[in-house]
Amino acid sequence: MTPEHWRLRRANDRLIGFKCRSCGWVSFPERRKTCKRCRAAPAQFEEIQLSPYGKVLSYVIQQRLPEEFESPLAVAVIELEEGARLYGHLVETSAEELHVGLEVEADYRVMYRDEGLNVYSYKFAPRRNVAHDPAD
Amino acid sequence: MIGIQGYGVYIPRQRIKLGEINGAWGRSGGRGELAVATRDEDVVTLGLKSAQQALAAANIPADKLGAVYVASVSSGYMESTVAGQIGYALGVAGDVSIADFGLSTRGVTSALRACADAIACGRIEYGLVVGSDRLIARPGSTYELSCAAGAAAILLGRESTGTLAELEESAAYSGSCLGRYRAEGQFRGTTDERFVMEHSYLDQLAGVVEQLSRRDEQTSWDHVVLHAPELKWARRALKLLKLKPESLVSSLGQIGYAGCASFLIDLALALEQARPDEIILAISYGPGGSEAFTWQVKCAPGLERPASAQSQLEPGENISYPTYLRYNGLYAQQPGGQT
Structure with a gap:
């Protein structure tokens, strides 16, 4: 059976999204059969x-999670510049700086391990103009 | 001529103070910090970030790369490819040459050599060399006070107007003592480090510099980058090679030792510190010998660029020893089991 991480590889590793030819809605990470906005079916x-930049539309902070996860863990609905909306983990984000509208950038990380293989995708971190701003 | 067209450095923001590690084991003292990767970082994610920065700095699209070569001694895989994963995520073209150089920290210069040769013979136009390591030592061992994480990437191409430094001369040397070794699943520090350093490291470094001096008849260089797992060995090497102590460029004191990555991070630091026409000597070491390269600086990038190597040496977020163990996957051992 084809593992899911293989099917989503272009989206997960290269931030490739799928734009509806009829209405311009952007799907990420799945390539859907129908367009969620204009309902074109089958959609083209x-x-x-996609650009690696976006902003936080909404978030929750998970406090108690199984030991495979870091906690507290912030999970957000993020809208990328092209309009694609996705659920993303936030990394290197303090509770004080997290707010709706926070500008974030994609940050390539290990998502999970599948029988010894690290599977990667993009998480999100506050957008910083330099990698290490001492003022942070 | 072959030149460095761009570079990128990625050092994790988390730091553990050596005093924090010593405190956990009932020891006192310890100055300096180590860069620590989080649980969801590995040599692929670290390496990719440095690679993306190198391409962005040189303004070269990934599909122009003819080679992606990655050197690492800590990928954790017995069979897989870090270079393939980084290349794919970068968006390279299908006909790119992909190779992993492992098993020795010398691999970073083997990768540089392979890339420079491919450009010199006209097979490729641009090649990316990435050094990425996340070294994890046995808790409580002295190696724990130096092992760190980081990555750096160098973009090589034919010399052009934007070239940062030009490859001048190179030499290789393999002596009789093969150096340190580590079997599958073992922590770093299986070998007697002092024996290895005295009988292999210093010997190979002296050998390779002698080879280099025969070629370009130079005995002094403006900036020296050399592989060393600890500053004391870098200082001993400089003394042996009769090089000025102030010529050493090293990130060891600020972020610790990150294997193949340290060599390229220090080369990036040297580029940022250098002035045009100065010469950088860079010497690698690992099981199987040493290689040395000299670079003539053409157009120093300076410290103004975003995400400079120098700026990433700044102290980051301090973490506790339990967090450090958790990040390194060392917290879930069996009771009474071997660590």
């Missing part, structure tokens, strides 16, 4: 390279 999607 074109692949687009």
Whole structure:
């Protein structure tokens, strides 16, 4: 059976999204059969390279999780510049700086391990102009 | 001529103070810090970030790369490819040459050599060399006071107007003592480090510098980058090689030792500190010998660029020893089991 991480590889590793040719809605990470906005079915999607930048639309902070996860863990609905909306883990984000509208950037991380293989995707971190701003 | 067209450095923000590690084991003292990767980082994620920065700095799209070569001694895989994963995530073209250089920290210069050769013979136009390591030592061992994480990438290409430094001369040397070794699943520090350093490291470094001096008849260089797992060995090497102590460029004191990555991080630091026409000597070491390269600086990038190597040496977020163990996957051992 094809593992899911293989099917989603272009989205997960290269931030490739799928734009509806009829209405411009962007699906990420799945390539859907129907368009969620204009309901075109079957929808025609074109692949687009998404920008790594977006903003937080909503978030929750998970306090108690199984030991495979770091806790507290912030999970957010993020909208990328092209309009794609996705659930993302936030990393290197303090509770004080987290707010709706926070500008974030994609941060490539290990998502989980599948029988010894690290599977990667993008999590999100506050957008910093330099990698290490001493003022942070 | 072959030149460095761009570079990128990625050092994790988390730091553990050596005093914190010593305190956990009932020891006192310890100055300095180590860069620590979080649970969801590995040599692929660290390496990719440095690679993306190198391409962005040189303004070269990933599909122009003819080679992605990655050197690491800590990928954790017996069979897999870090270079393939990094190349794919970068968006390289299908005909790119992909190779992993492992099993020795010398691998970082084997990768540089392979890339420079491929450009010199006209097979490729640009090649990316990445050094990425996350070294994890046995808790309580002296190695724990130096092992760290980081990555750096160097983009090589034919010399052009934007070239940062030009490859001048190179030499290789393999002596009789093969150096340190580590079997599958073992922690670093299986070998007697002092024996290895005295009988292999110092011997190979002296050998390779002698080879280099025969070629370009130079005995002094403006900036020296050399592989050393600890500052005391870097200082001993400088003394042996009769090099000025102030010529050493090293990140060991600020972030610790990150194997193949340290060599390229220090080369990036040297580029940022250098002035045009100065010469950088960079010497690698690992099981199987040493290689040395000299670079003539053309257009120093300076410290103003975003995410400079120097800026990433700044202290980051301090973590506790239990957090450090958790990040390194060392917290879930069996009671009474071997660590």
